[in-house]
Amino acid sequence: MNSRREVSISKCLQGFFSEEGTLSKSLPSYEFRPEQLAMATAVARAIETERILLLEAGTGVGKSLAYLAPAIIHAIQEEKHIYIGTGTKTLQHQLMEKELPFLKRYLESSFSYALCVGSENYVCERRLGGGAFPGQEDLFPNPDEISQLRAWAQTCRQGLRSELDFPCSPQTWHQICRVPELCAGQKCPKGGDCFYQRARARIARATVRVGNHHLLFADLQSDWEYLPPRIS
Structure with a gap:
């Protein structure tokens, strides 16, 4: 994947999700889902135009990959950090243990991720x-x-x-x-052996920060007590 916007996010997604893309060539069991690519493309356009987007998709579309992939590509290209907020701890751990390791392997770009929880x-x-x-x-x-x-x-x-x-x-x-x-x-x-301080250091370095909605809004109210400053 080229960086620094040499290629648009949408084109990167096409090369990743399409029938002739990276996943299709890498995974014999991969099944192309037009709805997944359409959702990912919509997320990419919202990011590129800095607009708010609300989406709803049915079971089996692959929603997590569809919003994670464009967000991560954008973060890598722009050298930014992203915060992924979830409604449940179950989804947090699913992203950390399944989707993010998968994307790190197949996006062909280096990025790091960290779990954010209250202190x-x-x-x-x-x-x-x-x-x-x-x-x-x-x-x-x-x-x-x-x-x-x-x-x-x-x-x-x-x-x-x-x-x-x-x-x-x-x-x-x-x-x-x-x-x-x-x-x-x-x-x-x-000192540096404190579990909490070590976690904050990991989060500060991470491209992708995964937490829940409650933690994000608690941080906004407490002037970034739990997360490192500047979630972008």
Whole structure:
């Protein structure tokens, strides 16, 4: 794919979705769907003309790829970031685990993507270790859960609650998750090892940022508390 608008988004999509395009040549089971290409082209035109677009499509059209592909092509060409908002966490994870890896493989262009969730979804190792309130570790509601969480925090990938493979009560998680009011920021002894700060760095670098509608509007109201500034 050429960059910097040497080729229009619509032409790139034609070369990707059409009966003679990249997907058809790469995937023996690929079935060309005119509705999918039409939807993707409509999204591309809306992006190129900076207009708002509302679309509705039936089951089996391939809606996710139809709006993701033109948005990603635009982001790559213009060296911008895009935020994909969803209504459910299920769709968030579907995009992260299925559609985006698929597009990264077959769009023939390099881009990165990251999941955006509220900061309360991340464990705070300082709070988990008792560092937020030294000498008050006995305030933890369930010592057994805390022991499990401390062991888990040593091996988990991103420090997300969704990564837990054992039950954790809401009360316990509330005691050890990241909350803005108790975050030590630059003074935190965890520094660059903080799960939340590492996630913010990944999101800042990502071409595609996937979150939900609630997080986006919460960020707008709180002056970009959760996401890095400037979603474009």
